[in-house]
Amino acid sequence: MSEKRFAEDRHVPVLLDRCVNLLAPAIESAVSTQGSAVVVDATLGMGGHSQAILERFPQVHLVGIDRDEQALDLAGERLETYRDRTDLVHAIYDEIADVVRSLGLDGVDGVLFDLGVSSLQLDERERGFAYSYDAPLDMRMDTSRGQTAADVVNHYTEADLVRLIRGWGEEKFAGRIASAIVSARSTEQLHSTGQLVDVVRSVVPAGAARKGGHPAKRTFQALRIEVNEELTVLADAVPAAIESLNMGGRIVAMSYHSLEDKTVKKAFSAGTQSSAPPGFPVELEQHKAYLKTLTRGTETPTEDEIQQNPRAASARLRAVERIRQRADGTRT
Structure with a gap:
C-alpha cells in the first residue's frame, strides 16, 4: 500500500464539505478578479481537507503548515499530484504570517484551522497521545524539539500540576491527581x-x-496542551491569520474542546463587533467591525457524520470573512 493510500485510508476529514463550501466564495471571488487564489491549511495533518480544496479548485495554490514532520511527509505523498500548486512548510501555525511573507505572498484568500490532536498522532502508539494503550509518555506534536509529557509529570511542582490539570483539562479532581503523581514519582x-x-x-x-x-x-488533554503550548499558540495564530487575509478572505476554524473554541471565539469577536465605547454617539471608522460572522454560533457535525467518523463528535466550527480594512491602515 502506498503512503498516499495509507494517509487516505486512516484519515477521515471532519466536516469536509462544510469547510470547503465556506471557503468557496472567497476562493471563487479571488479567482474571478485575480485568476488564482491562495489558501492556507494551517494544520495540514494528513492533508484530507487540502486534497479536497485542490481537487475542487484548480486555480488554488495551497500552503500547508504543520509542526509534525511525519504528518508533512504523509501529506506530501497524498498531495503529490498537486505538487506544482502546493508549498508544505514545517512550522507552527502561529507563524502563519511569517510563512506567508517568506513565500512572497501579499495575502491569502482562505485559512483553515483543524485544531487539536490529529488522527495520525492518536494512532501512532509511540507518540503517547492515547490513554487506551501503553506507550512512551511523549505527546509532542513536533518530536524534534521541546519538553515531553514525561518531563512535565516528573518535574513540575504539585501546585503547577494542579494548575494545568484543572485549567487545561477542566478536571475537578486535579488536586487528587497532582498529589498522586507527586507521590508516585517519588x-x-x-x-x-x-x-x-x-x-x-x-x-x-x-x-x-x-x-x-x-x-x-482530561489529564491527558491538559498535558498535551501544556507540552505543545496549544492555547498560547492558538491565541497568537488566529489574529495572525486575520492579519494575512485579503479583502473578502475567509477563515474556518474547527475546535474540539471548549478552551479552543473560547480562544477562537474571542479572536473572531474582536473583529466582528464594534469597538466604539458604550454610549458613543457616532461610530467612527476605526470602531467599525472588520470581520463578518458566517456561522450562527458554532456548527456541529450531523449524527450521520458522527456515526461514520466518531472522532468528529466534539467538533465545533466557526467561520468569518474579512469585510474591511481598519482605519489605521493595518490589514486587520
Missing part, C-alpha cells in the same frame, strides 16, 4: 502512558469515570 519516575493512567485511576472515583468517560481523559 518512588519511580513516570515514563509511560500506562503508568500515568494507573496513577489517575487510583484517585478518580469510579462513578465519575462512568459518567465522564475515561478517568485519564
Whole structure:
C-alpha cells in the first residue's frame, strides 16, 4: 500500500464539505478578479481537507503548515499530484504570517484551522497521545524539539500540576491527581502512558469515570496542551491569520474542546463587533467591525457524520470573512 493510500485510508476529514463550501466564495471571488487564489491549511495533518480544496479548485495554490514532520511527509505523498500548486512548510501555525511573507505572498484568500490532536498522532502508539494503550509518555506534536509529557509529570511542582490539570483539562479532581503523581514519582519516575493512567485511576472515583468517560481523559488533554503550548499558540495564530487575509478572505476554524473554541471565539469577536465605547454617539471608522460572522454560533457535525467518523463528535466550527480594512491602515 502506498503512503498516499495509507494517509487516505486512516484519515477521515471532519466536516469536509462544510469547510470547503465556506471557503468557496472567497476562493471563487479571488479567482474571478485575480485568476488564482491562495489558501492556507494551517494544520495540514494528513492533508484530507487540502486534497479536497485542490481537487475542487484548480486555480488554488495551497500552503500547508504543520509542526509534525511525519504528518508533512504523509501529506506530501497524498498531495503529490498537486505538487506544482502546493508549498508544505514545517512550522507552527502561529507563524502563519511569517510563512506567508517568506513565500512572497501579499495575502491569502482562505485559512483553515483543524485544531487539536490529529488522527495520525492518536494512532501512532509511540507518540503517547492515547490513554487506551501503553506507550512512551511523549505527546509532542513536533518530536524534534521541546519538553515531553514525561518531563512535565516528573518535574513540575504539585501546585503547577494542579494548575494545568484543572485549567487545561477542566478536571475537578486535579488536586487528587497532582498529589498522586507527586507521590508516585517519588518512588519511580513516570515514563509511560500506562503508568500515568494507573496513577489517575487510583484517585478518580469510579462513578465519575462512568459518567465522564475515561478517568485519564482530561489529564491527558491538559498535558498535551501544556507540552505543545496549544492555547498560547492558538491565541497568537488566529489574529495572525486575520492579519494575512485579503479583502473578502475567509477563515474556518474547527475546535474540539471548549478552551479552543473560547480562544477562537474571542479572536473572531474582536473583529466582528464594534469597538466604539458604550454610549458613543457616532461610530467612527476605526470602531467599525472588520470581520463578518458566517456561522450562527458554532456548527456541529450531523449524527450521520458522527456515526461514520466518531472522532468528529466534539467538533465545533466557526467561520468569518474579512469585510474591511481598519482605519489605521493595518490589514486587520
